[in-house]
């Protein structure tokens with residue numbers, strides 16, 4: 120028997136009243152079959168809902184893990200009342216299911232996901248900002264940490280820098296070869312803050328609407344470029360925005 124805490128990031132309701140779950144834990148994404156969990160009377164009904172963070176006990180079976188028991192640790196109730204937030208959480212889930220958890224630090228992808236759900240649920244941060252934070256920090260977790268100290272050639276670090284998506288590097292006007300995103304001081308600071316701060320702080324900043332749009336554009340394009348994935352859930356989310 121295996122006992123683990125995990126976030127339910129995918130639920131397929133099955134005809135036999137069971138649920139097929141994709142569970143993000145500190146060591147990866149696991150597939151778990153939960154017999155009868157769709158039934159409202161099942162002891163595992165609440166703990167196997169989408170985006171529930173649960174303590175799960177499971178036994179290895181022929182085709183993956185079979186759930187024995189579950190206990191919800193945290194439910195992000197408000198997500199289900201907001202179609203845009205739910206769409207964003209589904210996008211995060213699809214990103215993780217496609218690109219994994221990376222090897223940078225154990226449990227960091229799970230903690231990042233939980234942090235972003237916490238802020239989406241609490242409603243005290245802009246949804247677009249949470250999205251950008253997730254995309255940038257997740258890219259770092261899976262091995263695409265951008266070089267944000269200064270110009271890659273002369274190390275100029277403050278003004279007139281451009282961020283190049285493909286290389287993940289900064290260049291000053293003199294050393295820029297090609298195109299990129301010119302950064303205002305606020306956006307440069309935000310990029311460094313999100314990629315380099317301690318995880319629990321990374322949503323603790325504010326930007327003007329214009330700077331937020333710039334950061335959002337960079338974050339989305341950076342993750343798409345480096346994961347080479349155009350996900351349906353992102354198209355859907357952007358249609359709602």
Ligand SMILES: [Zn+2]
Nearest residue numbers: 270273291294
């Ligand atoms: Zn330079």
